[in-house]
Amino acid sequence: MILGKKTAKKMKKETVVVFSAHSDxxxxxxxGTIANYTKEGKKVIVIVMSYGEKSHIWLKKSIVQKMRSAETMEACKLLKCKALFFDLREGNFPEDYAATKREQQFLDLIHSLxxxxxxxxxxxxxxxDHRATHAITLDLYEKLSYRPEVYIYSVWNPFSFKTIYPALYSNISTTLRLKLQALRTFRSQKIHLAYPLLLLLLRAVRDGFKMRGARFAEKFFRIK
Ligand SMILES: [Zn+2]
Structure with a gap:
Protein backbone atom coordinates (compact mmCIF):
# COMPACT_ATOMS: atom_id res chain seq x y z
CA MET A 1 0.00 0.00 0.00
CA ILE A 2 1.33 3.43 -0.91
CA LEU A 3 0.32 6.14 1.51
CA GLY A 4 -0.25 9.72 0.49
CA LYS A 5 2.03 12.28 2.09
CA LYS A 6 -0.72 13.59 4.32
CA THR A 7 -1.71 10.14 5.58
CA ALA A 8 1.90 9.25 6.23
CA LYS A 9 2.38 12.44 8.22
CA LYS A 10 -0.69 11.74 10.30
CA MET A 11 0.61 8.32 11.33
CA LYS A 12 2.55 8.78 14.53
CA LYS A 13 6.18 7.70 14.38
CA GLU A 14 6.81 4.60 16.44
CA THR A 15 9.12 5.40 19.35
CA VAL A 16 11.78 3.26 21.01
CA VAL A 17 13.52 4.20 24.29
CA VAL A 18 16.97 2.89 25.20
CA PHE A 19 18.35 3.13 28.74
CA SER A 20 22.13 3.47 28.83
CA ALA A 21 24.13 3.64 32.07
CA HIS A 22 27.03 5.49 30.43
CA SER A 23 27.27 7.45 27.23
CA ASP A 24 28.66 4.61 25.09
CA GLY A 32 23.15 -1.54 14.91
CA THR A 33 19.55 -2.10 15.88
CA ILE A 34 19.08 1.59 16.68
CA ALA A 35 20.39 2.44 13.19
CA ASN A 36 17.96 -0.12 11.71
CA TYR A 37 15.04 1.42 13.58
CA THR A 38 15.79 4.99 12.57
CA LYS A 39 16.27 3.84 8.95
CA GLU A 40 12.76 2.40 9.16
CA GLY A 41 11.49 5.81 10.30
CA LYS A 42 11.19 5.02 13.99
CA LYS A 43 12.16 7.58 16.60
CA VAL A 44 14.84 6.43 19.07
CA ILE A 45 15.46 8.30 22.33
CA VAL A 46 18.39 7.28 24.53
CA ILE A 47 18.33 7.97 28.26
CA VAL A 48 21.95 8.27 29.42
CA MET A 49 21.97 7.85 33.20
CA SER A 50 25.43 9.25 33.90
CA TYR A 51 28.08 11.37 32.26
CA GLY A 52 30.68 8.97 33.60
CA GLU A 53 32.92 11.73 34.88
CA LYS A 54 34.96 9.33 37.04
CA SER A 55 37.01 8.19 34.04
CA HIS A 56 38.89 11.49 34.02
CA ILE A 57 39.19 12.39 37.69
CA TRP A 58 41.93 14.88 36.98
CA LEU A 59 39.58 16.98 34.86
CA LYS A 60 36.84 19.28 36.08
CA LYS A 61 33.41 17.66 36.14
CA SER A 62 31.95 20.25 33.78
CA ILE A 63 34.70 19.64 31.23
CA VAL A 64 34.15 15.88 31.23
CA GLN A 65 30.39 16.39 30.92
CA LYS A 66 30.90 18.66 27.93
CA MET A 67 33.29 16.21 26.32
CA ARG A 68 30.94 13.29 26.93
CA SER A 69 27.87 14.96 25.58
CA ALA A 70 29.74 16.19 22.49
CA GLU A 71 30.95 12.66 21.74
CA THR A 72 27.51 11.21 22.31
CA MET A 73 25.85 13.78 20.05
CA GLU A 74 28.31 12.81 17.33
CA ALA A 75 27.42 9.12 17.75
CA CYS A 76 23.71 9.97 17.76
CA LYS A 77 24.09 11.93 14.55
CA LEU A 78 25.42 8.77 12.88
CA LEU A 79 22.69 6.53 14.28
CA LYS A 80 20.04 9.25 13.85
CA CYS A 81 18.82 8.97 17.42
CA LYS A 82 18.62 11.48 20.26
CA ALA A 83 20.25 11.27 23.71
CA LEU A 84 19.10 12.87 26.97
CA PHE A 85 21.59 13.09 29.84
CA PHE A 86 20.93 12.62 33.53
CA ASP A 87 23.69 13.10 36.03
CA LEU A 88 23.60 10.14 38.37
CA ARG A 89 27.08 9.64 39.79
CA GLU A 90 28.95 6.50 38.76
CA GLY A 91 28.84 3.86 41.47
CA ASN A 92 26.00 5.75 43.19
CA PHE A 93 23.02 5.12 40.93
CA PRO A 94 20.59 3.70 43.51
CA GLU A 95 21.41 6.41 46.09
CA ASP A 96 21.24 9.28 43.62
CA TYR A 97 18.11 7.91 42.01
CA ALA A 98 16.37 7.69 45.38
CA ALA A 99 17.56 11.12 46.50
CA THR A 100 16.44 13.03 43.39
CA LYS A 101 13.20 13.41 41.50
CA ARG A 102 14.47 11.23 38.65
CA GLU A 103 11.76 8.62 38.99
CA GLN A 104 8.95 11.07 38.29
CA GLN A 105 10.99 12.65 35.52
CA PHE A 106 11.52 9.29 33.83
CA LEU A 107 7.86 8.31 34.24
CA ASP A 108 6.70 11.60 32.72
CA LEU A 109 9.16 11.20 29.89
CA ILE A 110 8.10 7.63 29.08
CA HIS A 111 4.42 8.52 29.31
CA SER A 112 4.87 11.40 26.90
CA LEU A 113 6.99 9.39 24.44
CA ASP A 129 25.89 0.77 37.18
CA HIS A 130 24.59 -1.47 34.39
CA ARG A 131 22.76 -3.68 36.86
CA ALA A 132 21.37 -0.63 38.66
CA THR A 133 20.04 0.68 35.34
CA HIS A 134 18.36 -2.67 34.75
CA ALA A 135 16.70 -2.51 38.18
CA ILE A 136 15.57 1.10 37.68
CA THR A 137 14.03 0.25 34.29
CA LEU A 138 12.06 -2.66 35.72
CA ASP A 139 10.89 -0.55 38.63
CA LEU A 140 9.70 2.14 36.21
CA TYR A 141 7.97 -0.50 34.08
CA GLU A 142 5.85 -1.57 37.05
CA LYS A 143 4.71 2.02 37.51
CA LEU A 144 3.75 2.70 33.89
CA SER A 145 0.14 3.09 32.87
CA TYR A 146 0.66 0.88 29.80
CA ARG A 147 2.73 -2.17 28.86
CA PRO A 148 5.57 -1.64 26.41
CA GLU A 149 7.87 -4.51 25.38
CA VAL A 150 11.13 -4.60 27.37
CA TYR A 151 14.38 -6.01 25.97
CA ILE A 152 17.82 -6.41 27.54
CA TYR A 153 21.16 -5.99 25.81
CA SER A 154 24.72 -7.04 26.69
CA VAL A 155 27.78 -4.92 27.35
CA TRP A 156 30.18 -6.58 29.78
CA ASN A 157 28.61 -10.01 29.98
CA PRO A 158 30.53 -11.97 27.36
CA PHE A 159 28.29 -14.64 25.99
CA SER A 160 24.79 -15.80 25.99
CA PHE A 161 23.63 -16.05 29.54
CA LYS A 162 21.23 -18.68 30.74
CA THR A 163 17.85 -17.21 30.37
CA ILE A 164 14.28 -18.31 30.20
CA TYR A 165 13.37 -15.39 27.99
CA PRO A 166 12.84 -15.48 24.22
CA ALA A 167 15.75 -14.12 22.18
CA LEU A 168 15.39 -11.44 19.56
CA TYR A 169 18.00 -11.36 16.81
CA SER A 170 18.41 -8.18 14.86
CA ASN A 171 20.25 -8.35 11.53
CA ILE A 172 22.87 -5.60 11.61
CA SER A 173 24.82 -6.62 8.51
CA THR A 174 24.08 -3.29 6.86
CA THR A 175 24.46 -1.14 9.98
CA LEU A 176 27.50 -2.71 11.73
CA ARG A 177 29.77 -0.25 9.93
CA LEU A 178 27.69 2.65 11.27
CA LYS A 179 27.78 1.15 14.76
CA LEU A 180 31.59 0.90 14.71
CA GLN A 181 31.82 4.43 13.33
CA ALA A 182 29.58 5.64 16.17
CA LEU A 183 31.79 3.86 18.70
CA ARG A 184 34.84 5.63 17.40
CA THR A 185 33.33 8.98 18.39
CA PHE A 186 33.96 8.10 22.05
CA ARG A 187 37.58 9.19 21.89
CA SER A 188 37.78 9.80 25.65
CA GLN A 189 36.67 6.24 26.41
CA LYS A 190 39.44 4.24 24.74
CA ILE A 191 40.22 1.99 27.70
CA HIS A 192 36.62 1.43 28.68
CA LEU A 193 35.89 0.46 25.08
CA ALA A 194 38.69 -1.95 24.17
CA TYR A 195 37.19 -5.01 25.82
CA PRO A 196 33.53 -4.44 24.86
CA LEU A 197 34.62 -3.69 21.30
CA LEU A 198 36.25 -7.09 21.00
CA LEU A 199 33.25 -8.71 22.61
CA LEU A 200 30.76 -6.97 20.42
CA LEU A 201 32.54 -8.09 17.27
CA LEU A 202 32.66 -11.69 18.50
CA ARG A 203 29.02 -11.47 19.46
CA ALA A 204 28.01 -9.87 16.15
CA VAL A 205 29.58 -12.76 14.23
CA ARG A 206 28.29 -15.47 16.54
CA ASP A 207 24.76 -14.06 16.63
CA GLY A 208 24.93 -13.65 12.86
CA PHE A 209 25.59 -17.40 12.58
CA LYS A 210 22.45 -18.07 14.53
CA MET A 211 20.32 -15.81 12.40
CA ARG A 212 19.67 -17.14 8.94
CA GLY A 213 20.76 -14.78 6.19
CA ALA A 214 22.64 -12.41 8.50
CA ARG A 215 26.39 -11.90 8.56
CA PHE A 216 26.24 -9.86 11.74
CA ALA A 217 23.51 -9.63 14.33
CA GLU A 218 22.70 -8.19 17.74
CA LYS A 219 20.95 -10.40 20.23
CA PHE A 220 18.46 -9.29 22.87
CA PHE A 221 16.18 -11.01 25.32
CA ARG A 222 12.59 -9.92 25.71
CA ILE A 223 11.88 -9.86 29.44
CA LYS A 224 8.47 -8.14 29.40
ZN1 LIG B 1 28.77 1.40 30.94
Missing part, protein backbone atom coordinates in the same frame (compact mmCIF):
# COMPACT_ATOMS: atom_id res chain seq x y z
CA UNK A 25 26.71 1.58 26.34
CA UNK A 26 23.76 1.98 23.99
CA UNK A 27 26.09 1.90 20.99
CA UNK A 28 27.92 -1.22 22.24
CA UNK A 29 24.73 -3.07 23.09
CA UNK A 30 22.25 -1.91 20.47
CA UNK A 31 23.90 0.52 18.03
CA UNK A 114 4.88 6.22 24.72
CA UNK A 115 7.61 3.92 23.39
CA UNK A 116 6.45 0.56 22.04
CA UNK A 117 9.80 -0.96 22.97
CA UNK A 118 12.20 -0.20 25.82
CA UNK A 119 15.78 -1.51 25.80
CA UNK A 120 17.92 -1.69 28.92
CA UNK A 121 21.00 -3.39 30.38
CA UNK A 122 21.11 -7.06 31.26
CA UNK A 123 20.77 -8.03 34.92
CA UNK A 124 23.70 -10.41 34.40
CA UNK A 125 26.11 -7.63 33.48
CA UNK A 126 28.92 -7.50 36.09
CA UNK A 127 29.09 -3.67 36.07
CA UNK A 128 27.11 -2.32 39.07
Missing amino acids: DFVIGAG KPVKIFTHSSEDPHP
